[in-house]
Amino acid sequence: xxxxxxxxxxxxxxxxxxxxxxxxxxxxxxxxxxxxxxxxxxxxxxxxxxxxxxxxxxxxxxxxxxxxxxxxxxxxxxxxxxxxxxxxxxxxxxxxxxxxxxxxxxxxxxxxxxxxxxxxxxxxxxxxxxxxxxxxxxxxxxxxxxxxxxxxxxxxxxxxxxxxxxxxxxxxxxxxxxxxxxxxxxxxxxxxxxxxxxxxxxxxxxxxxxxxxxxxxxxxxxxxxxxxxxxxxxxxxxxxx
Amino acid sequence: xxxxxxxxxxxxxxxxxxxxxxxxxxxxxxxxxxxxxxxxxxxxxxxxxxxxxxxxxxxxxxxxxxxxxxxxxxxxxxxxxxxxxxxxxxxxxxxxxxxxxxxxxxxxxxxxxxxxxxxxxxxxxxxxxxxxxxxxxxxxxxxxxxxxxxxxxxxxxxxxxxxxxxxxxxxxxxxxxxxxxxxxxxxxxxxxxxxxxxxxxxxxxxxxxxxxxxxxxxxxxxxxxxxxxxxxxxxxxxxxx
Numbered sequence: 442x443x444x445x446x447x448x449x450x451x452x453x454x455x456x457x458x459x460x461x462x463x464x465x466x467x468x469x470x471x472x473x474x475x476x477x478x479x480x481x482x483x484x485x486x487x488x489x490x491x492x493x494x495x496x497x498x499x500x501x502x503x504x505x506x507x508x509x510x511x512x513x514x515x516x517x518x519x520x521x522x523x524x525x526x527x528x529x530x531x532x533x534x535x536x537x538x539x540x541x542x543x544x545x546x547x548x549x550x551x552x553x554x555x556x557x558x559x560x561x562x563x564x565x566x567x568x569x570x571x572x573x574x575x576x577x578x579x580x581x582x583x584x585x586x587x588x589x590x591x592x593x594x595x596x597x598x599x600x601x602x603x604x605x606x607x608x609x610x611x612x613x614x615x616x617x618x619x620x621x622x623x624x625x626x627x628x629x630x631x632x633x634x635x636x637x638x639x640x641x642x643x644x645x646x647x648x649x650x651x652x653x654x655x656x657x658x659x660x661x662x663x664x665x666x667x668x669x670x671x672x673x674x675x676x677x678x679x680x681x682x
Numbered sequence: 683x684x685x686x687x688x689x690x691x692x693x694x695x696x697x698x699x700x701x702x703x704x705x706x707x708x709x710x711x712x713x714x715x716x717x718x719x720x721x722x723x724x725x726x727x728x729x730x731x732x733x734x735x736x737x738x739x740x741x742x743x744x745x746x747x748x749x750x751x752x753x754x755x756x757x758x759x760x761x762x763x764x765x766x767x768x769x770x771x772x773x774x775x776x777x778x779x780x781x782x783x784x785x786x787x788x789x790x791x792x793x794x795x796x797x798x799x800x801x802x803x804x805x806x807x808x809x810x811x812x813x814x815x816x817x818x819x820x821x822x823x824x825x826x827x828x829x830x831x832x833x834x835x836x837x838x839x840x841x842x843x844x845x846x847x848x849x850x851x852x853x854x855x856x857x858x859x860x861x862x863x864x865x866x867x868x869x870x871x872x873x874x875x876x877x878x879x880x881x882x883x884x885x886x887x888x889x890x891x892x893x894x895x896x897x898x899x900x901x902x903x904x905x906x907x908x909x910x911x912x913x914x915x916x917x918x919x920x921x922x923x
Contacts, residue, residue: 456702458805464702541808543820544811544815553913563816563819575803575805578797579784582785587830587836588830589830595828603830603847
């Protein structure tokens with residue numbers, strides 16, 4: 442009897458935003474796997490650090506942080522092989538996933554390699570999307586709003602068309618695209634409706650109205666939220682966050 | 683010193699998908715408020731029922747379930763007044779919210795009435811969006827996908843345009859629009875890429891490929907998820923859910 446592959450969402454970063462189910466599965470796991478950068482700490486592991494059992498066997502999946510080489514096919518092939526070996530002995534494997542495993546998550550690279558051979562259960566988590574909205578003190582969507590989630594690397598014209606046709610928008614993975622996105626939103630007269638959040642719910646989080654963000658670049662874990670629907674919600678001043 | 687208004691996301695229905703923070707705040711709350719239908723049980727309260735302290739004072743906000751009268755301005759005016767009276771005595775009030783308070787949630791009606799006068803903290807929760815994806819055993823989005831969330835009541839032409847311009851789509855609040863939406867997706871040749879989930883994570887949940895859904899109507903808590911991006915993800919057969 443093979444073990445079960447669990448893809449467990451950990452939420453946006455604050456360990457208290459983990460679900461009770463994630464907590465139960467991680468604390469009783471004998472094998473945990475997680476993505477890790479080639480230098481420094483694994484973000485996913487850092488969220489769960491107080492929950493992982495001292496006796497657990499750990500499988501770090503080292504993925505270099507260079508965008509060009511992503512997805513690193515060979516790394517996931519190797520990791521899937523290591524995890525499959527555990528599952529075949531009947532051991533369950535808990536994969537730690539930032540946010541939600543199925544929402545822009547790297548868990549899909551394991552899922553597509555292993556879910557046909559093994560039972561796989563995905564535990565949804567709090568996404569950065571709603572975590573960022575909670576920090577901006579403004580609802581994300583209401584009633585019959587259309588909401589569109591746009592990756593920041595998309596070209597201006599594509600982003601502009603999506604912004605035109607939705608009431609609520611999130612631009613994710615802002616990173617080095619920050620100045621371009623800010624200029625675009627200024628051109629669309631939406632700068633005062635745009636909020637900026639990086640590292641939501643972590644001690645290092647940063648929350649500002651987008652017009653008050655002075656930086657030339659943002660980290661990968663950053664988001665711009667725009668609301669242009671009928672509700673009269675305005676953003677509080679940056680000083681109030 | 684006034685109390686704090688907490689808008690606490692409870693997740694999609696399974697009490698174990700509540701966050702640790704929601705659990706802590708609810709279990710120590712002396713006053714809890716929640717939306718309730720005019721007949722039958724409050725869904726939000728049912729998720730938290732084992733966590734609410736026996737000594738807690740409860741404020742049900744009875745909102746009739748007729749769509750035409752929503753939002754029931756007078757009901758939220760009254761509820762905000764009752765909750766404000768508690769906050770003014772220094773008591774914190776925990777408002778129980780299905781899913782996430784700021785993602786199509788009725789909590790906004792309290793938030794817009796109370797957040798300027800009182801400190802308000804929103805605790806994000808797992809949304810039905812990722813809960814449904816986990817049940818369908820298919821990732822929601824990957825890499826640079828654009829994802830659009832569409833309310834089912836929108837007219838066909840608007841829905842069609844959004845489907846054309848995104849890789850991942852969720853149609854929420856399917857309800858009585860089910861036959862129309864199914865016909866639209868068939869016309870767009872997307873029926874075999876569409877999954878259907880109702881009451882995700884509850885014992886009464888229903889998970890099917892959309893083409894196998896025979897019903898003429900769906901409950902309010904139902905969703906269609908479509909993936910038309912580059913990844914080769916297919917839906918498992920309905921019998922496997």
